Amino acid sequence: MKKNQGALFLVITSFFFIFSCSKPLQPQYLGFENLQINKNMGNESIVSANVKFYNPNNFPLQLKQADINLMLNDKQVAHDLLDSTINIPKLDSFYVPVSFSLSLNSILNNALQFLLSRKTKVNADGFIKLKKSGISFTVPIHYESYQSLDSLLQSVR
Numbered sequence: 001m002k003k004n005q006g007a008l009f010l011v012i013t014s015f016f017f018i019f020s021c022s023k024p025l026q027p028q029y030l031g032f033e034n035l036q037i038n039k040n041m042g043n044e045s046i047v048s049a050n051v052k053f054y055n056p057n058n059f060p061l062q063l064k065q066a067d068i069n070l071m072l073n074d075k076q077v078a079h080d081l082l083d084s085t086i087n088i089p090k091l092d093s094f095y096v097p098v099s100f101s102l103s104l105n106s107i108l109n110n111a112l113q114f115l116l117s118r119k120t121k122v123n124a125d126g127f128i129k130l131k132k133s134g135i136s137f138t139v140p141i142h143y144e145s146y147q148s149l150d151s152l153l154q155s156v157r
Contacts, residue, residue, distance in 0.1 A: 024130055026140075027056070027088070027094075029143050031052050034048075034050050035047070044101050046100075046102075048097065048100075049098055050098075056091070061090075061131065062085055062086065062130065063096065064129040064131050064136065066129075067081050067082075068080045069124070070124055072120050080100045119148045122144070122147045123144050126140075127139060
């Protein structure tokens with residue numbers, strides 16, 4: 001009987017360990033706020049914003065690193081590397097500050113399509129490194145949507 005109890009304990013402990021260490025779900029993109037054009041240096045501007053996400057996990061996480069490529073109409077316009085710790089609450093929204101250099105040439109390449117359709121395709125691809133209970137996970141990020149020119153211009157400060 002003791003042998004069966006030991007085996008049952010081992011199975012329950014293994015089950016608990018496997019499910020408590022499962023990979024977290026990808027944060028859900030909710031939009032951006034406070035889009036600002038900070039500096040204009042020649043044909044480049046520094047653009048910053050706070051990107052809003054929601055943590056669908058029932059446990060807190062830490063964002064350790066993000067490496068994201070931003071594309072407009074399938075043309076890369078910026079690359080952002082975030083290398084700082086952001087504490088993410090469980091089942092709640094959180095903000096990630098982003099800042100990138102945007103060249104005037106990349107905007108001009110898309111200008112005609114912006115003006116004709118009044119919207120642009122926005123893609124963000126890359127990965128984020130999350131940490132849960134001392135264990136790090138790499139989570140791929142892929143976001144794609146169409147952003148209206150009017151909403152972009154309204155959010156610029």
